[in-house]
Amino acid sequence: MEKQDIKKWDKTVVWHPFTQMKEYAGEDVLVIERGQGNYLIDSEGAQYLDGVSSLWVNVHGHRKNEIDEAIKAQLDKIAHTTLLGATNEPAVLLAKRLADLTRLQHVFYSDNGSTAVEVALKIAFEYWQLKGRKKKQKFVSFKDSYHGDTLGAVSVGHIELFHEIYRPLLFPTYQAPSPRDANGLDWVEDLLKREGGEIAAIIIEPLIQAAGGMIVQPDGFLGRLKGLCEKYDVLLIADEVATGFGRTGTMFACEQEGVVPELLCLAKGLTGGYLPLAATLTTAEIYEAFLGEYSELKTFFHGHSYTGNPLGCAAALANLDIFENEKTLETLQPKIRTMAEALKRLCEIPQVKEVRQKGLMVGIDLGDQPSEKRIAHKIGLAARKKHVLIRPLGNVIVLMPPLSITEDEILFLVAVVYDAIRAILTGC
Numbered sequence: 158m159e160k161q162d163i164k165k166w167d168k169t170v171v172w173h174p175f176t177q178m179k180e181y182a183g184e185d186v187l188v189i190e191r192g193q194g195n196y197l198i199d200s201e202g203a204q205y206l207d208g209v210s211s212l213w214v215n216v217h218g219h220r221k222n223e224i225d226e227a228i229k230a231q232l233d234k235i236a237h238t239t240l241l242g243a244t245n246e247p248a249v250l251l252a253k254r255l256a257d258l259t260r261l262q263h264v265f266y267s268d269n270g271s272t273a274v275e276v277a278l279k280i281a282f283e284y285w286q287l288k289g290r291k292k293k294q295k296f297v298s299f300k301d302s303y304h305g306d307t308l309g310a311v312s313v314g315h316i317e318l319f320h321e322i323y324r325p326l327l328f329p330t331y332q333a334p335s336p337r338d339a340n341g342l343d344w345v346e347d348l349l350k351r352e353g354g355e356i357a358a359i360i361i362e363p364l365i366q367a368a369g370g371m372i373v374q375p376d377g378f379l380g381r382l383k384g385l386c387e388k389y390d391v392l393l394i395a396d397e398v399a400t401g402f403g404r405t406g407t408m409f410a411c412e413q414e415g416v417v418p419e420l421l422c423l424a425k426g427l428t429g430g431y432l433p434l435a436a437t438l439t440t441a442e443i444y445e446a447f448l449g450e451y452s453e454l455k456t457f458f459h460g461h462s463y464t465g466n467p468l469g470c471a472a473a474l475a476n477l478d479i480f481e482n483e484k485t486l487e488t489l490q491p492k493i494r495t496m497a498e499a500l501k502r503l504c505e506i507p508q509v510k511e512v513r514q515k516g517l518m519v520g521i522d523l524g525d526q527p528s529e530k531r532i533a534h535k536i537g538l539a540a541r542k543k544h545v546l547i548r549p550l551g552n553v554i555v556l557m558p559p560l561s562i563t564e565d566e567i568l569f570l571v572a573v574v575y576d577a578i579r580a581i582l583t584g585c
């Protein structure tokens with residue numbers, strides 16, 4: 158088997174996610190072979206700074222010794238066993254750790270962010286059914302929200318480009334205005350006043366909408382939203398799949414507004430970016446509504462083959478240990494300031510419409526570029542030539558490095574992106 162075969166079969170057999178394969182077929186294939194710390198190394202030995210944490214999952218860098226060892230140790234015991242009718246130690250210990258960290262009481266496992274959201278939606282729906290408030294069946298989510306690619310998650314998604322074609326397949330939901338403007342909360346309150354009796358839950362990406370283009374909410378937005386949910390008896394689902402595990406500067410984004418949601422969705426960074434694992438957390442009150450005799454049919458009839466996978470849970474426990482042992486959240490604060498300082502330069506470029514940042518999540522908005530010009534995509538390819546890997550969202554350049562990135566690496570990342578934007582947009 159030759160390296161060229163891998164590249165050829167990649168274009169002819171593998172169907173890549175969120176990728177126009179016709180365009181991809183004309184591009185150089187990048188085969189990542191290894192990783193070390195904040196870098197990825199390709200099959201030719203070239204090294205790249207991982208500017209988007211391997212699509213927002215990696216936390217402490219690649220080949221992190223403690224996580225590698227935790228997985229190996231678990232592998233020497235067992236790779237997978239079920240949570241249906243049995244349990245395993247890593248799954249139990251992780252549930253306890255997550256509950257303590259979030260001030261929530263119960264943990265339901267699945268294996269990716271979309272399923273974590275599906276679980277939250279189904280629990281919220283069924284909760285009201287079990288409470289006898291049978292009309293509370295509807296969901297509210299925000300313009301530009303992204304909650305995953307399965308159909309329930311797409312139903313509460315409001316990114317036209319990704320979601321519109323599937324509309325006939327989806328259950329209808331209320332679309333609240335963009336949370337970038339606090340006035341949207343008046344709209345939410347009006348809706349809850351009128352329709353609260355028919356609304357099960359509001360789902361939000363707290364503090365910053367990620368896939369929608371790194372759209373930051375004004376301070377106080379989440380707290381006020383939680384207040385409205387309480388006033389009108391509607392559950393709040395916090396989708397922290399992207400924001401969880403330090404990305405916004407605190408372990409979870411909700412903490413910054415002192416909010417404990419009724420349902421919390423975690424995935425991406427949960428295992429430090431090593432293995433697919435997700436969790437949906439909830440309150441004692443919701444959990445208890447599902448308790449009863451078997452014949453009452455209150456059982457939550459939901460579960461996935463790899464639920465509570467011990468390898469994933471062992472990786473997640475090691476991930477949390479590193480947060481404690483290395484004081485990751487404390488060492489993050491100067492990095493966030495360095496990022497903010499470095500980003501200022503980007504505003505000098507006339508085509509840069511806005512630079513948004515929350516913690517180490519950054520969106521550089523290039524405004525309305527004609528989509529056929531593929532400007533942001535070309536900027537990504539130009540950065541790759543300079544040994545930085547990024548992946549834009551439409552006309553927004555995204556930076557979301559591992560929390561382990563150093564301040565020097567932040568300066569390098571932003572400098573490369575600055576040059577790439579100038580090279581593509583102004584030709585100099």
Ligand SMILES: *Cc1c(COP(=O)(O)O)cnc(C)c1O
Nearest residue numbers: 269270271303304305367398399
């Ligand atoms: C990525 C993401 C999801 C979906 O997670 P997958 O693991 O890709 O299914 C859901 N919600 C948010 C906020 C995300 O960023």
